[in-house]
Amino acid sequence: MVVPAMLFIFVFSYLPMYGVLMAFQDYQLFGGFFHSPWVGFKHFEAFFNSPDFWNVMRNTIVISLLKLCIGFPAPILLALMLNEVRLMLFKRIIQTVSYLPHFLSWVIVGGFVGSMLSTDNGSVNMLLMGLHLTSEPISFLSVPEYFWGILVGTGIWKEMGFAAIVYLAAIAGIDPHLYEAASIDGAGRFKQIQLITLPCIRPVIIIFLILAVGNILNAGFEDILILATNPILRDVSDVIDTYVYRMGILNNRFSYAAAAGLFKAVVSIGLLALANKAARKMGSSLW
Amino acid sequence: MMKLSAGDKVLQVMIYAVLLLLGFITLYPFWNSLVISFNVGSDTALGGITFWPRSPTLDNYEVVFRDSRIGHAFLISILRTIVGTTLSVLFTAILAYGLSRHELMGRKVYMVFCIITMYFSGGLIPTFLLLRGFGMMDTFWVLVIPGMISVYNMIIFRTFFLGLPAGLVESARIDGCNHIGVLTRIILPISGPVVATLSLFTAVYHWNDWFSASIYINDTRLIPIQTLLKQILNSNIVTDQLQKAIGSSAAAQDRLALVQSVTSKSLIMATTMVATLPIIMVYPFLQKYFVKGVLIGSLKE
Numbered sequence: 025m026v027v028p029a030m031l032f033i034f035v036f037s038y039l040p041m042y043g044v045l046m047a048f049q050d051y052q053l054f055g056g057f058f059h060s061p062w063v064g065f066k067h068f069e070a071f072f073n074s075p076d077f078w079n080v081m082r083n084t085i086v087i088s089l090l091k092l093c094i095g096f097p098a099p100i101l102l103a104l105m106l107n108e109v110r111l112m113l114f115k116r117i118i119q120t121v122s123y124l125p126h127f128l129s130w131v132i133v134g135g136f137v138g139s140m141l142s143t144d145n146g147s148v149n150m151l152l153m154g155l156h157l158t159s160e161p162i163s164f165l166s167v168p169e170y171f172w173g174i175l176v177g178t179g180i181w182k183e184m185g186f187a188a189i190v191y192l193a194a195i196a197g198i199d200p201h202l203y204e205a206a207s208i209d210g211a212g213r214f215k216q217i218q219l220i221t222l223p224c225i226r227p228v229i230i231i232f233l234i235l236a237v238g239n240i241l242n243a244g245f246e247d248i249l250i251l252a253t254n255p256i257l258r259d260v261s262d263v264i265d266t267y268v269y270r271m272g273i274l275n276n277r278f279s280y281a282a283a284a285g286l287f288k289a290v291v292s293i294g295l296l297a298l299a300n301k302a303a304r305k306m307g308s309s310l311w
Numbered sequence: 312m313m314k315l316s317a318g319d320k321v322l323q324v325m326i327y328a329v330l331l332l333l334g335f336i337t338l339y340p341f342w343n344s345l346v347i348s349f350n351v352g353s354d355t356a357l358g359g360i361t362f363w364p365r366s367p368t369l370d371n372y373e374v375v376f377r378d379s380r381i382g383h384a385f386l387i388s389i390l391r392t393i394v395g396t397t398l399s400v401l402f403t404a405i406l407a408y409g410l411s412r413h414e415l416m417g418r419k420v421y422m423v424f425c426i427i428t429m430y431f432s433g434g435l436i437p438t439f440l441l442l443r444g445f446g447m448m449d450t451f452w453v454l455v456i457p458g459m460i461s462v463y464n465m466i467i468f469r470t471f472f473l474g475l476p477a478g479l480v481e482s483a484r485i486d487g488c489n490h491i492g493v494l495t496r497i498i499l500p501i502s503g504p505v506v507a508t509l510s511l512f513t514a515v516y517h518w519n520d521w522f523s524a525s526i527y528i529n530d531t532r533l534i535p536i537q538t539l540l541k542q543i544l545n546s547n548i549v550t551d552q553l554q555k556a557i558g559s560s561a562a563a564q565d566r567l568a569l570v571q572s573v574t575s576k577s578l579i580m581a582t583t584m585v586a587t588l589p590i591i592m593v594y595p596f597l598q599k600y601f602v603k604g605v606l607i608g609s610l611k612e
Contacts, residue, residue: 129586130521253544289434
């Protein structure tokens with residue numbers, strides 16, 4: 025029973041890995057992997073020397089760091105706040121609402137963002153103009169300065185509630201006696217969060233942090249393809265993944281794109297190992 | 312119930328306020344889009360549409376449903392979700408069952424073989440070329456087959472199967488049941504929550520995925536709704552064509568009214584709502600499952 029599935033995994037997961045070799049070839053459409061000439065590191069050099077390289081690297085790193093620094097703590101904060109809510113009905117409603125965006129496709133989220141931010145009476149512009157913060161509608165999705173904020177904010181809007189589930193479960197597993205004891209000792213709720221809740225869910229936080237660091241070069245793909253449709257944004261929106269897509273699939277530069285993709289994979293694995301090492305020093309690790 | 316100090320009360324009030332604001336920000340884009348989709352497009356363009364439609368209409372939906380491409384894409388999405396989810400969950404369960412059996416020789420090797428694929432992959436370009444090489448471009452199956460086995464789901468299934476009492480399978484085997492029978496008649500029926508959760512996640516993936524169709528499919532008859540929506544969002548030309556196509560098929564007097572009242576924005580919002588609807592409809596029923604599912608998934612870490 026296992027053999028057909030294994031063959032299947034071999035074909036759809038391992039055969040493409042072999043295809044990584046084409047980063048070292050001048051891949052010819054009709055020759056395939058076997059008849060294309062080997063060119064060594066030519067495509068890697070071309071990628072490192074290309075004028076796009078530093079731009080793409082900067083965007084990849086900045087966008088990931090922003091997502092890590094703002095997007096990572098957001099669900100923890102949400103879980104902490106939800107945990108303080110005493111009205112169960114209120115808590116349940118807010119939770120139900122907060123999960124919902126996770127189940128929507130990026131296309132739909134993109135439609136919402138476009139509608140909210142549109143200059144053509146989008147709600148955000150109506151609000152800003154109503155408050156007299158701006159006199160002209162702002163075309164948010166075509167101003168490079170706003171793009172990172174919109175990208176990170178939309179990502180948090182979409183995933184915060186869903187990511188909070190695990191933290192809520194971890195908080196629910198904390199022994200209630202700890203809180204009672206702290207409260208008798210005179211600790212207020214804020215102190216209790218600081219001294220009991222946070223230390224108790226620390227292992228969970230660290231595991232998710234390691235996973236997030238391992239993903240650091242995955243700055244985004246679908247979200248950027250959807251939100252950055254305006255070519256004006258390319259200077260701030262192009263990350264390695266979207267660059268690979270554009271070069272490979274749209275411009276047919278297969279070998280060049282595969283080289284850029286391979287570079288990313290190697291760096292990611294290195295970062296994951298580093299993050300794990302750091303975490304082991306803090307007392308927990310992935311493997 | 313512990314007594315609250317003054318400081319705690321301030322904290323409580325602040326938390327309720329922040330959570331209310333978050334809830335509002337999360338829901339508002341849905342609500343506003345829904346309202347716009349039910350408002351006369353030319354009226355929406357005047358501005359000020361926030362919580363309620365000012366001049367309610369069903370025209371936008373009429374245009375959307377009259378467009379045969381949208382209806383067709385909707386059907387493709389439904390077909391893909393049903394076929395893709397069934398195949399994926401079934402085959403993933405078969406693999407997990409096999410790997411959970413102690414009599415299987417070399418199951419450690421098989422496990423490692425599977426797990427490696429979670430961390431290394433050939434990447435977008437080689438996968439694209441491979442599938443093209445197989446001649447799977449522009450077929451329905453390219454949307455379903457490559458993702459059929461999910462190693463992540465397999466591990467969740469396997470962990471669950473390993474926790475079932477061993478005697479269950481043994482007695483069925485002694486009664487002459489073969490492995491397929493054991494799996495489909497005994498194991499899967501008692502794995503309800505896991506099957507439900509993993510089916511839900513797989514179905515949501517298939518319903519929402521727009522990217523694979525956008526690179527593997529050119530044939531307009533095979534485009535799922537999300538991919539079509541993406542195309543519509545990206546160009547106003549498409550919506551213009553859509554309006555014209557509607558215009559020529561409707562009766563002459565309706566035609567003018569429709570084309571005048573429906574704008575590309577109202578049309579986009581109506582299409583977005585059509586693509587969102589199935590998820591919103593099943594969402595309340597599935598909530599209790601996916602919370603459980605996330606926790607099963609994270610146990611493995």
